[in-house]
Amino acid sequence: MRLKPIYTHIAFLLATAPVYASSTNSDLFELPLEDLLNIDVLSPSQTIKKIGQAPNIISVVNAYQIEKMGARTLSDVLKMTPGVQILTRRNGQDMVWIRGIPSGRNSKVMLVIDGVPQREGLIGGWSPDEQVQLNNIERIEVIRGPGSALYGGDAYSGMISIFTKQDVPQATKLSVGVGSYDRQWASFNTGKAGLYGKFILSGRWLDSEGYRQQYDRNGFDSTHRNNVDAKSLSASLINEQWQFGVNYDDYSTEYPHYSSNQYKSQRYQTLSAHLKHAWQFDKLSIENQLYTYRVKRTFERTIFDENNTLDFYSDSDLDTAANGLRSQWNYGFNNDHHAVFGLIYQQRQVGEYHETISLKNSLPTTEYESRIVRNGDYAPSSHNRAVYLQQESYFWQQSLGVTIGARIDDYPEFSSETSPRIAVTYQSSQDWSSKLIWGTAFRAPTFLQQYEVRNDDNVSGNPNLTPEKIETLEAEWVYHFSNNENLSLRGFSSDLSDFIQSVAGNPYDNSLEKQHVPGYEVEWNAKWQASWQYFNRISSSFNYTRVNSDQASLAKDTANWLLFAEDAQFSFYLGLNYLGRRNPSDTYHARVSVPELKEKDNKSSYWTLDSNLSYRPDGHSPWQWTIGVKNLLDKQHYNPTYAPDSYYDVRKEPFSIDVSVNYRFN
Structure with missing residues (x-):
């Protein structure tokens, strides 16, 4: 492990983190057993509701669970959620599939951080890897099912809404750690409360050489590793009416699936900022939010010949921006009837995009491998305008809830899209509750799918594309044995239709085929107090999902078991993640050149076990030590690559261990 460089970053974090003294920390590290009936959620209806009355199927993960899991990435959290399968592209970045619906660059699952859509403007994707800073997250709300009735075309199969911490921490916290594969990191959280508002600041630095991939995409030996260099900084200014937030992330890694004589780096720099203002009247509240999300991506690809001479060089630059303005009006007629009205304006802009070959066969050249062109414009822009209306009503002493709403999106490239939703919730007593939800959603084609021009005639754009469509019927029944x-x-x-796809390298087109994807979920949650000397507060969760779909590389069966246990000094986590056998593919291993690997079946089921143990000398100690283990039993497992599935599989992380120390400044 390389330890020396970490000291420079620790010194920087200490120098930049102001210290906020807590008035009391008697219960600083305590977490009471939470009433499972009274979890508040916001994202399903843009109004705060109890989870049983929310008009979506939703799971919530809070900051405590994220920390005690020892989660390193957003993928670590999402993979333990019902109905979610995490896959890995051959570029080393993760994909989130919700309820069996493939999402190659996560363009069918919406990621929102503090109300700002995190969707890159050209490709339409985002990454749940180390690009997302975890130590500043207050909670994550995961919606499974269409969300276009409020959020438009990005929330096709589901939505992940992240809320960052809005309260000044009771004490400044600094964490540093080292781990397997030369992994080292540091993070901090701090803040200050003043007369005119709150200031909250957090940061994260991470560097790791990563584990070796073993084989390249054709099946030959490879020396490439999943190396990562990530830096993040988040800041918020908050008072009673105004909120300003900014998040900056700088993430670098390499394509791990090229041969050893090839190297392709990738660097993403993202800036997300928003300004929000809220008015509160007697029955009316108005919230306006202005936001921007900018992504700069750079690639460099090199190939060396047998004499170790540079034979090929290409580079790629991408610079896009997504800007938006949202105004939402909430009016409460009385305790039982509430209306939500919203206006949206969103704009996408491609500042620059190209993949250029400047050295080929050891000879200088200038050759555009890929560009975006719309009617001669190499930096196109587009926009959409939307309006949504939602009525929420309660009957029979608020035991029956009805939510009816719709959103209309207007795009210049194709006709308007209307996304309706009807949800009925019912809770006759404290013992059980139920939901029935019907809705439709769409996913607009990306600029890449519409306007890409390639010199190899491989998967070019099609400006005549229309949006993909989905219609979903959902039902939930929850029985409460107790509050916990x-x-x-x-x-x-x-029911899915109008898929945007490319067949045999032809231009993108809307498929005439339709797909029906049914399935079900089972989930059990419990928390209890034990009379043991150690680990006397316990919570456990189990979930199982079955998706009946023949989509290539999809696991029809997924299951998770989570166990949390703690006392005044110790906390312990154990997480089991199971993926059933992945569906076959007509192109599986078609381009693999090694006969032994070409016939190897990596689509079989597997399970991995993670654990995390923390120790604090006593409830008042500022020190905490943590040891975390991923893939505890060193299960060798692979992810058949998606888009395309014809190359060799991505090796997933073997056994690894992390050791960290946390200190709170009082």
Whole structure:
């Protein structure tokens, strides 16, 4: 492990983190058992509701769970959520598939951070890897099912809404750690409360050589590793009416699936900023938010010949921006009837995009491998305008809830899209509750799918594309054995049409085929107090999902088991993640050149076990030590690559261990 460089970053973090003294820390590290009936959620209806009354199927993960899991990435959190399968592209970045619906660059799952859509303007994607800073997250709300009735075309199969910390921490916290594969990191959280508002600041630095991939995409030996260099900084200014937030992330890694004589780096720099203002009247509240999300991506690819001479060089630059303005009006007629009205304006802009070959066969050249061109414009822009209306009503002493709403999106490239939703929730007593939800959603084609021009005639754009469509019927039944134990049964049925796809390298087109994807989920949650000397506060969760789809590389069966245990000094986490056998593919291993690997089946089921143990000398100590283990039993497992599935599989992380120390400045 390389330890020396970490000291420079620790010194920087200490120098930049102001110290906020806590008035009391008697219960600083305590977490009471939480009433499972009274979890508040915001994203399903843009109004705060109890989870049983929310008009979506939703899971919530809070900051405590993220920390105690020892989660390194957003993928670590999402993979333990019902109905979510994490896959890995051959560029080393993760994909999130919700309820069996493929999302190659996560363009069918919406990621929102503090109300700002994190969607890159050209490719339409985002990454749940080390690009997302975890130590500043207050909670994550994961919606499974269409969300276009409020959020438009990005929330096709689901939505992940992240809320960053809005309260000044009771004490400045600094964490440093080292781990396997030369992994080292540092993070901090701090803040200050003043007369005119709150200031909250957090940061994260990470460097890791990563584990070796073993084989390149054709099946030959490879020396490439999943190396990562990531830096993040987040700041918020908040008072009663105004909120300003900014997040900056700088993430670098390499394509791990090229041969050893090839190297392709990738660097993403993202800036997300928003300004929000809220008015509160007697029955009316108005919230306006202005935001921007900017992405700069750079690639460099090199190939060396047998004499170790540079034989090929290409580079790629991408610079895009997505800007938006949202105004939402909430009016409460009385305690039982509430209306939501919203206006949206969103703009996408491609500042620059090209993939250029400047050295080929050891000879200088200038050759554009890929560009975006719309009617001669190499930096196109587009926009959409939207309006949404939602009525929420409650009957029979608020035991029956009805939510009816729709959103209309207007794009210049194609006709308007209307996304309706109807949700009925019912809770006759404290013992059980139920939901029935119907809705439709769409996913607009990306600039890349519409306007890409390639010199190899491979998968070019098609400006005549129309949006993909989905219609979903969902049902949920929850039985509460007590305030701290429940059992959930859920069913869903989705009809998909107008898929945007390319067949045999031809231009993108809308498929005439339709797909029906039914499935169900089972989830059990419980928390209890034990009389043991150690680990006397315990919570556990189990979930199982079955998706009946033949989509290539999809695991029809997924399951998770999570166990949390703690006392005044120790906390312990154990997480089991199971993926059933992945569906076959007609092109599986078609381009693999090694006969032994060409016949190797890596689509079989597997399970991995993660654990995390923390120790604090006593409840008042500023020190905490943590040891975390990923893939505890060193399960060798692979992810058949998606888009395309014809290359050799991505090796997933073997056994690894992390050791960290946390200190709180009082």
